[in-house]
Every structure is written in structure tokens, then in C-alpha cells.
Amino acid sequence: MTVRLGDTAPDFTANTTQGEIHFHDWLGDSWGVLFSHPKDFTPVCTTELGYIAKIKPEFDKRDVKVIGLSVDPVDSHQRWEEDIAETQGTAVNFPMIGDPDRSIADLYDMVHPNASDTMTVRSVFVIGPDKKVKLMITYPASTGRNFDEILRVIDSLQLTAKYKVATPANWKPGGDVIIAGSVSDEDAKKQYPGGWKAPKPYLRVVPQPK
């Protein structure tokens, strides 16, 4: 199945290291990050899971639930988590889906046969409280993901959801933002009585709303 931005994230029931979940119920009204890792007991994945566990408070702060998946079974994840705690210094503190029949990986098109027909690629899906897919990124197995970048995109998405602004290239939280094209100048004046910088009429720049 192909999943695209704006689609409803496919729902599923899964066994995880924290028990059975029904994905949409588990998400509730929160944002979510669903990510796949190619295989248990592999080095890059080990560092990724340890890093996510370390920065989980950052996801919590943004009301984002994190869940991982690989095509290995849950009992394998549980054994591997002991290694992750030992080598990365943080115990895995989010659920990991066991997907040995690849049913969920197939639902999200996480196996790319020309890369590998036995492992998933490193997929990331950010899902909004409306259950729509807001971000998709695909990395190769050999490159560990930049989870700080994923947090940055979540900050941008949450800002857009709240204030009808977009964020420019290399934006970081606190930096200037762009008034969305869907907002008329008349409405923008009400929202930004101090005005905005507009080097072009379509490029209206304001400080990040608080």
C-alpha cells in the first residue's frame, strides 16, 4: 500500500513490547511518530533507539507518542532492549512493534525490495491528532536518523496548525516565520498589528508567534 502526505494513517492492531495496541486508539488525541528500523541487534538501530529513549521527554513535551517497528518478533525486541540499555545508557521507554509477518510494514510500504527484501528501510511517519500523515522521511539502512531534525519538523508542524504560518529554510524554534499564503493581508493586519517585512508581496515575514 502507498501512504502519502495528507492520507489517514492506516490503522492496525499489533503486539508490542508494552502489550497489544490498536494504533488509532493508542494515539488518542496526541501526535505520533511511527518509525521502522531494519533489524534487531544491529549497530545503527541500537544507537537510534538509545537516542530516542534519551530525548523522549522532548516528544512528551510536544504531546507526541513514539512507537518503533521492525519485522522481528516482540521477544527479540525485549532481549535486544537489554543491550540497548547497557550500551546506550538509557532503557527503551516507548513501545516497539513486533511485525514478523510484515503486515504493518506492508501497510506503510516500509519494505523496499530493491534496497532489501528482508528488512524495512528506515521510515519515519509523523501523524497529527487528526490521524493524517504530516511527514514521511525514508532513510537507507546505513544512515542513522537525525531525531533532532524530526523534533524540529514537529515544532514547525505544530506552529502551522496553531498559527497559519510556514517556516523558512533551516528554521529553528524562535526564528522568524512566514505568514501562510492562505491568510489575506487584511486578516494578517489583525493578527500582526505591528506589520511584517515583505521583500515581495508573497513573502511576508514575522517573528515567531508565542
Ligand code: BEZ
Ligand atoms: C544497522 O542498524 O546498523 C543496520 C541495519 C541493517 C543494515 C545495515 C545496518
